[in-house]
Amino acid sequence: MTDTITTAADPEDDEISLLDLLQTIVDNLRLLVLGPLAAGVLALGISFLVKPTFTAETSFLPPQQQQGMAASMLASLGALGGLAGAATGLKNPADQYVAFLKSNSIKDALIDRFKLLERYDAKLRANARKALEANVKIASGKDGLITVTVDDTDPQIAADMANAHVQELTQLMGRLAVTEAQQRRQFFEKQLQQTKDKLTQAEIQLKETGISGDVLKSNPASAVAAVAALQAQVTVQEVKIGAMRGYLADTAPDFKQALNELANLRAQLAKQSQDTASSPGKGQGSTQGDYVTKYREFKYQETLFELFAKQFEMAKLDESREGATIQVLDKAQAPELKSKPKKALIAILATLATGFALLLFVFIRQALRNANQDKESAQKLSALKASWHKAIGKTR
Secondary structure, rough: OOOHHHHHHHHHHHHHHHHHHHHHHOOHHHHHHHHHHHHHHHHHHHHHHHEEEEEEEEEEEEEOOOOHHHHHHHHHHHHHHHOOOOOOOOHHHHHHHHHHHHHHHHHHHHHHHHHHHHOOOOOOHHHHHHHHHHHHHEEEEOOOEEEEEEEEEOOOOOOHHHHHHHHHHHHHHHHHOHHHHHHHHHHHHHHHHHHHHHHHHHHHHHOOOOOOHOOOOOHHHHHHHHHHHHHHHHHHHHHHHHHHHOOHHHHHHHHHHHHHHHHHHHHHHHHHHHHHHHHOOOOOHHHHHHHHHHHHHHHHHHHHHHHHHHHHHHHHHHHHHHHHEEEEEEEEOOOOOOOOHHHHHHHHHHHHHHHHHHHHHHHHHHHHHHHHHHHHHHHHHHHHHHHHHOOOOOOO
16 A cells, blocks of 8 residues: 555656746846846947948849830741740849849959958958858849848948949940840841841852843843742741741641741742743853842842841830830938947847856756755766766766
8 A cells, every 4th residue: 555655656756846946946046137137238248349230222123125016026027036036035034133133243343343352351252252242132022123232341332332233234234135125136136247248249249240130031130039039038937937846846736837838938939930940041041040040149138138127127126115224213322320230139139048048057957956866866867977978988
């Protein structure tokens, strides 16, 4: 009977009493109150020794793309326009400008401009980039605005660096074809230059024949021009099909229709070329045939040149309307108030952290004292100490 009562009472002896916890807190109340307060005051004093940091911010609206004008132009061109604009179409164009602002090109320009290697005490440019990245925050919002915030110990430097991001971005955009209109203008400018060179060569070869247009008695120039126009249309359609292969399957209705149109154009070209080739009279067939071939090449290049010239001018017009200017909403000004360190927050956090640590220390110390009073617990602690010394290789 006695053993039963003892066994039932053992769990109660092992339970942690709330009153015991409160007693432990009261016994160490001075330490738990004065310790955190002292830590808070010390942290507050140290925060006064830290050099203040100022934060400057600028926000701007990146260039806006006019999709309506672009779509209208591309529709008039057909597949060549699709090929020129294939690389465009970001869901959020602001993300592209954020990437530009975070690029090494702009970072290096800022490092050289503000001598950040000396300012950040960095021996390598890579270290200066990391330091700059840590002090700069760039973000785009749902409203389309991009904000650049810069931290620095000098308020004027912080403002100048924030504004310099916008200036360097503007210079970078001048070297890149970023917007859809810029890319189309660049594409057609290249095609126009190539066609111009070929047109000049074709004109030179045509003049070298030494034959005037009067020689073509049964083969008028209009017929040759019609062949050249058909040949240009075939070229355009071939480029169109090449562009469509990038985003359509061979079984797509639009792709099949484009193939049918190409086949019809080639049939018309073959028939027209055959009719034209059989027209020259006897005795002059070779000379006239050579003239016809070179005249047809000349008209072909001329047609392509006119096509690309028209689209190039439209792309330039779209580029001027679209604009590559950055509209600054809020220019960064030298901040009057520091942003770091936040002395009150530092003192509060230091006080709370020290209080929690001391409370944990007091409970652990009291638990060890209680364990030393119990023989079984004392033996376990002794074995634990021995195992610990063995694990760290310490011998007594």
